[in-house]
Amino acid sequence: MKTDLDSLMQAHNFDALLAxxxxxxxxxxMYLTGGGHFTGELLKKRGAPPVLFCRTMERDEAAKTGLATRLIDDYKPMELLKQFNGDSLKASTARFQQMFADCGVTAGRVVVYGKVEIGGTFALLNALQAAMPGLTFVGETGNTLLMEAQMTKDENEIARIRKMGQITTAVVAQTADFVAGHKTRNEVVIKPDGTPLTIGDVKSRINLWLAERGAENPEGTIFAIGRDSAVPHSSGNPADVLKLGQTIVYDIFxxxxGGGYYYDFTRTWCLGYAPDAALKQYEQVRSVFDTIMSELKSGVVFKRYQERVCDxxxxxxxxxxxxxxGAQEGYIHSLGHGVGLNIHERPASGVTASDADVLAPGAVFTIEPGLYYPDQGIGVRLEDTVWMRPDGVAEVFAPYPLDLVLPMGK
Amino acid sequence: MKTDLDSLMQAHNFDALLAxxxxxxxxxxMYLTGGGHFTGELLKKRGAPPVLFCRTMERDEAAKTGLATRLIDDYKPMELLKQFNGDSLKASTARFQQMFADCGVTAGRVVVYGKVEIGGTFALLNALQAAMPGLTFVGETGNTLLMEAQMTKDENEIARIRKMGQITTAVVAQTADFVAGHKTRNEVVIKPDGTPLTIGDVKSRINLWLAERGAENPEGTIFAIGRDSAVPHSSGNPADVLKLGQTIVYDIFxxxxGGGYYYDFTRTWCLGYAPDAALKQYEQVRSVFDTIMSELKSGVVFKRYQERVCDxxxxxxxxxxxxxxGAQEGYIHSLGHGVGLNIHERPASGVTASDADVLAPGAVFTIEPGLYYPDQGIGVRLEDTVWMRPDGVAEVFAPYPLDLVLPMGK
Incomplete structure (x- = not known):
């Protein structure tokens, strides 16, 4: 949790953090500031509160974070630019040297974070490394300090994720009502104007209903039918029409x-009826899903459940x-993943996941044991987002029916 | 333009490009692939077509780009991970070495691009640099090769930006109708339930109307009243109520x-009536705006117009x-900026902008000469996005009335 940041920095042997x-x-x-409409840098010396460096015109937005803020303009960037004959990299390097000095970061290891255009930051970090040999700038791979902190959520984070779960299932219910309210002709879903309802039509409604509830889907939405439903990350072809009796994988995340906390949720639908092959595949997925849900226990290593699903x-x-x-059909992805400010975070459940990725109290993770047969045109996935409560109960934030068949013409 | 990529790589002395x-x-x-729902790497040797490396489960999405694709799984990442005793950085480095060999990139300068979490990529680039001393990995600062290519747009890009302009002004018109349709009480705009209309209420409508039209606003929307309107990048306080006679800066971008082409547009409104001080400030901004619009000429260095506005x-x-x-009131930002796949791109108009930042045929840029007086609680900005056409005409994509006063109770 966020309160563990200093002790985690100590454990990972980092003297400062730069975002x-x-x-x-x-x-x-977002994690370090709470989020807002500003762009800048955050520097935290271990044991000291972070300082947010921001542009003058964004000072009010930055101040809303409640953190200590400093104006970048106070470092006189234009004068530095003149001093270095217009070399912006040298000017930035000089500014950062002063910022580090002001925060008392003069030696040790500095871990770097942030989602940025790599080019300029790569150049800057190389220049900072050369200019401040007493510091070692470190990019972490794999399980970073921040991902470790984020692996368990505090009450405020849980409340925000729960709210996203309620929004998500409300939109899924709306989608079901919308699709089921259409007529059909020759096994194809038809709009009032007589043309077929397409995946593009459904997706634009989903976007609308999400926006209406104050959510967004920067990673898109999967609404994929037939063969596409059996390719786990095909998002669905907007021009495809909705046909009865085909599996539709509806994965909404x-x-x-503003890019805050996520929710992750999947149902598989057959409109009108389910052919035997789809029903059989669904029943197998459902049985595995129910089994795992009933077996979730606090403190267990997540990938133990991946092994269980493979069994x-x-x-x-x-x-x-x-x-x-390299399998491309059958059970071809891992059981689940943590969910938070990233759609995929720790704990991980794949074969390469760490033994430290446990379902600890405060963990928020998905359970999504799918089966995929592209050659048969059948894909089935069921997914809920689960909170491992402090009392050891694994709670689905927003329960929703798991039914395969969506009856038409309601 | 995109067709200039190889010649620009030659001019910048880059032998390969890695995204x-x-x-x-x-x-x-997005620029290099056209966009899609996949995550991977793109490697382009100068003079050769790019190759997109993608995950197996995203192969169909990657194939839609029309580029040559290769599966990351073909490089047997799991076997590499075993070979390096679970060290993911060493395994990735070995995979990249093979990818570079397969693309015939064995020596020279490699420019790097992409908006990614810095930590892992910084570590990877350092490892690649150590493993392949014949290559030099370069992060560009300032005016990158790609930003130079993107500074002028082809017909397809112009059509996409124009469509975003039409969407933007349609939403602005809807916003005006929505606000003006309310009653007022003691100079405050009132909802049907008798409570005040807030900026948060208006913004959630804006998000809805954008989604309805297939657009999104990942950078947010500025709808700021009173003192906030005079702080150029304050996005507005959601809890603020809408009062008559105060300047509202409505900047929508x-x-x-999916994060494609942007549009950028600002109007300043006073609801019901405009006090003299606001009207005077508006008329000065309007006069400067009209003057600059009438003087735009193909081939002129953009910052010449910034100087003109200062005059x-x-x-x-x-x-x-x-x-x-360091001024915090008056004319305190630059005249405009290029718009494309980034909300801010070249040509730039600020004092540090290059003389190469000209209003060339194909350039798309904003004109937004505001005035800001936070202590008076008055900010005014007018902004349109302009295309410098091949025939030398500066065309506003989506014209919209510039009026200050928004009459209430229509």
């Missing part, structure tokens, strides 16, 4: 406006990526 | 769904940042 970029759509900066599917005769890492 | 990150909300990758405002007695770079 770049905007206060929105930038998970690290919106976040708060279950393999016993049913499906190929899994445990048997064949 | 990271998702195909949406990532200007460099949405982009295509005009200083003659009226306003302070400008030319006189005092």
């Amino acid at each position: 770049f970029g905007p206060g929105d759509h930038n998970p690290a900066m 919106p976040c708060e406006q 279950l599917y393999e016993a049913m005769g499906h190929v899994t990526t445990r048997q064949d890492p | 990271f990150g998702p195909g949406d909300h990532n200007p460099a990758m 949405p982009c295509e769904q 005009l405002y200083e003659a009226m007695g306003h302070v400008t940042t030319r006189q005092d770079p």
Whole structure:
């Protein structure tokens, strides 16, 4: 949790933390500041509160974070630019040297964060490294300090994710009502004007209903039918028409406006009726989903459940990526992932996940054991986002029916 | 333009180009691929077509770009991970070495692009640099090769920006009708339920109307009243109520769904009536705006117009940042900026802008000469997005009335 930041910096042997970029759509900066409409840098010495450096015209937005703020203009960037004959990299380097001195960061390891255009920041970090040899600038790979802090959520974060869950399932219900309210002709869903309802039509409604509720979907929405439903990250072809009896994978993962906390949710629908093959595949996924949900326990390593799912599917005769890492049909992705300011964060459940990725109290994660058969045109995935409560109960934030068949013409 | 990429790489002395990150909300990758729902890497040797490396589960999305694609799984990342005892950085480095070899990139300068979380990519680039000493990995600062290519737009890009302009002004008209349709009480705009209409209420409508038209506003929207209208990048306090006779700066800069092409547009409104001080400030801004619009000529260096605006405002007695770079009232930002896949791109108009930032045929840029007096609670900005056409005419994509007073109770 956020309150562990100093102790985590100590454990990871970092003396300071430097974050770049905007206060929105930038998970690290959002986490450290609470978010806002500004762009700047945040520097935190271990044991000291962070300082947010911002542009003069964004000072009011930056002040809303409640953090200590400093104006970049106080470092006289225009004078520095003149001093270095218009060399903006040298001018920025000089400014950062002064900022580090002002924050008392003079030696040790500095970990860097922020979602930014790589070019300029890569150049800047190389220049800072050369200019301040007493510091070591470190980019973390794999499980970063911040991802470790974010792996468990505090009450405020839980409330924000719960609200996103309620918004998400409300939009899913609206989508079901919208689709089911149409007529059909020759197994195709038809709009009042007589033309077929397309995936593009449905997606634009989804976007609208999300916006109406103060959410956005920067990563898009998956609404994919037939063969596309069996390619886990095909988002669906906007021109495809909605036909009865085909599997539709509807995976919706919106976040708060401005790129805040996410929710992640999937249902699989067959409109009107389900052919035997789709029903059988659904029943197998449903059985695995229900089994795992009933077995979730606080403190267990997440990937133990991935192994459990592989056991279950393999016993049913499906190929899994445990048997064949390159498999393109069967059970071909991992069971779930943490959800927060990133749509994918810790704990991870894949084979390469750390043993530290446990379902600890405060963890928020998805359970999504799908099956995919592109050659048959059948994909099924069921997914809920779960909170491991402090009392050891695994709670689905926003329960919603798991039914496969969506009856038409209601 | 995009067709100039190879010649620009030659001119900038780059032998290859490497881009990271998702195909949406990532200007460099969108520009190079056309965009899509995938995450991967793009490697282009100068003179050769780019190759897009993608994950197996995103292969169909990547294929839609029409580019040559390669599966990351073909490089057997899991086997590499085993080979390097679980060290993901070493495994990635080995994969990239093979990808570079496969694309025939064995020596020279490699420019890097992409909006990504800095930590992992900084570590990877440092590791690649150590592993392939024949290559030099370069992060550009200031005016990058890609920003130079993007400074002029082709027909397809112009059509997409024009459509965003039409969407933007349609939403502005809807906003005006919505606000004006309310009753007032004691100079405050009142909702049907008797409570005051807030900026938050208006903004949630704006988000809704944008989504309805297939647009999004990842950078937010400025709808700021009173003192906030005079702080150029205050986005407005959601809890503020709408009062008559105060300046409202309404700056809206949405982009295509998925983070595509932007439009940028500002009007300043006084609801019901305008006090003399606001009207005077508006008339001065309007006069400067009209003057500059009438003087725009193809091939002129953009910052010449910034100087022209400073001349005009200083003659009226306003302070400008030319006189005092730290000024916090008067004319305190630059005249405009290019618009495309980034809300701010080239050509730039500020004092540090290059002489290469000209209003060339194909340039798309804003004109937004505001005046700001926070202590008086008055800010005025007028902004249109302009296309310098090949025939030398500066065309506003989506004309809209510039009126200050928005009559209430229509």
